[in-house]
Amino acid sequence: MAFDRPWQIVGLIALAVLLRLVIPRVPGLGRWRTSLLEFDDSLLIALLVVFCVVRPFVLQTFYIPSGSMLPTLQEKDRIIVLKCWYRFKDPRPGDIVVFRAPPAAYYSNPQQNPDINEPKDFIKRLVGVPGNRLRVADTELYRDGEPQDEPYIDWPRSRDWPNEGDVVVPPEQFVVMGDNRNNSNDSTKWLLPTEGASHVSAPFVSREMLLGKAWVIFWPVNRIRVLR
Numbered sequence: 001m002a003f004d005r006p007w008q009i010v011g012l013i014a015l016a017v018l019l020r021l022v023i024p025r026v027p028g029l030g031r032w033r034t035s036l037l038e039f040d041d042s043l044l045i046a047l048l049v050v051f052c053v054v055r056p057f058v059l060q061t062f063y064i065p066s067g068s069m070l071p072t073l074q075e076k077d078r079i080i081v082l083k084c085w086y087r088f089k090d091p092r093p094g095d096i097v098v099f100r101a102p103p104a105a106y107y108s109n110p111q112q113n114p115d116i117n118e119p120k121d122f123i124k125r126l127v128g129v130p131g132n133r134l135r136v137a138d139t140e141l142y143r144d145g146e147p148q149d150e151p152y153i154d155w156p157r158s159r160d161w162p163n164e165g166d167v168v169v170p171p172e173q174f175v176v177m178g179d180n181r182n183n184s185n186d187s188t189k190w191l192l193p194t195e196g197a198s199h200v201s202a203p204f205v206s207r208e209m210l211l212g213k214a215w216v217i218f219w220p221v222n223r224i225r226v227l228r
Contacts (some may be wrong), residue, residue, distance in 0.1 A: 016044040059083060060212065062098055062121065068178035068185065069123060072096070072152050072227070078219035079123075079227070083212035091174060091207070093143065095126045096214040096227050099176070104190035104202035112185070123214060124186050125152070128175030133166040136188065141177075142166075152228075157181035161188045162201060173204035 019040045023033060064077040073079070073096075081098045091097065101120040106113040113120065128134045133144050139156035141148045150156070157177075161167075169175055178184025187203035194200050214227050 013044070013048065016040060020044065061218070062123065062214075064123065068180050068183060069096070069125070070180040070183075071154050072125075072179045073123070073214075073217070074223070076220075077217050077223060079217050080215050081212040082215045085213040085215075086207075086210055091126055091129060091210060091213075093127055093129060093132075093148075096123065097126050097174075097176065098123050098211045098214060099205050100209040100211060102190065102202070102205055102209065104192045105185055107193060107199075108189045108191050109185045121211060122176075122185070124176035124178050124184070126174055127177050127187075128167070128169045130169050130171045130173060132169045132175070134169065134175055135166045136161040153179045153181060155180070155182060157188065167201075167203060170204065172207045174207070174210070175203055176205055 020037070023029070023036050023040060026033075029036065060081050060083055062079050062081055064073045064075060064079065067075050098121055101113070101122045103116060105120075105122065106116040127141060127148075128143065133142075135142050136157050137160050139158065141150060141157075158181075167175065175187045177186045177188060181188075187205070190202050191199035192202040216226050217223050
């Protein structure tokens with residue numbers, strides 16, 4: 001269990017509090033009573049520190065559910081994300097970021113995201129920051145007119161993007177792509193419906209939606225490494 005829902009966290013803390021109240025009233029514990037109380041106090045403090053300080057503001061673990069970041073991240077990898085990173089540093093191209101999925105990501109892939117009200121976290125590589133001009137042409141990513149060296153991808157995007165011109169990244173917005181460029185629900189595919197049957201491109205992630213920077217793979221053991 002990942003304990004990523006509020007009721008799970010509240011339930012776990014409530015259980016530790018309940019044990020703290022019950023243990024002194026259980027007969028027959030003898031000398032074990034003090035040890036159990038000390039263990040429960042330590043557990044309660046640890047839970048409060050982890051779920052009220054560390055997890056919201058410092059570190060969090062995430063599970064990789066798909067192959068959109070292959071070969072960098074494989075399905076079922078577990079990673080640690082630095083949630084405090086962007087409080088002190090600006091996001092940079094090349095960062096692997098975890099972010100809250102924008103509405104356009106749901107509309108672009110309704111089969112896997114049928115409920116637009118269900119919060120989902122995505123992981124992609126940041127390729128554009130405010131002020132950048134971006135395009136994909138002849139399988140290469142161009143940033144501000146310069147082709148980018150991307151050794152972390154196996155197969156470049158097979159189709160040009162956008163259809164014409166460049167994408168100019170607005171202030172406080174970012175553009176992301178999966179390393180598995182042809183099998184990733186990312187900025188190059190995001191659309192929002194408009195009146196009638198047409199759709200409009202919506203390729204941006206706002207800064208407030210960035211949850212943190214992916215730091216290290218910690219599971220499975222044979223894949224432990226710092227992410228670059």
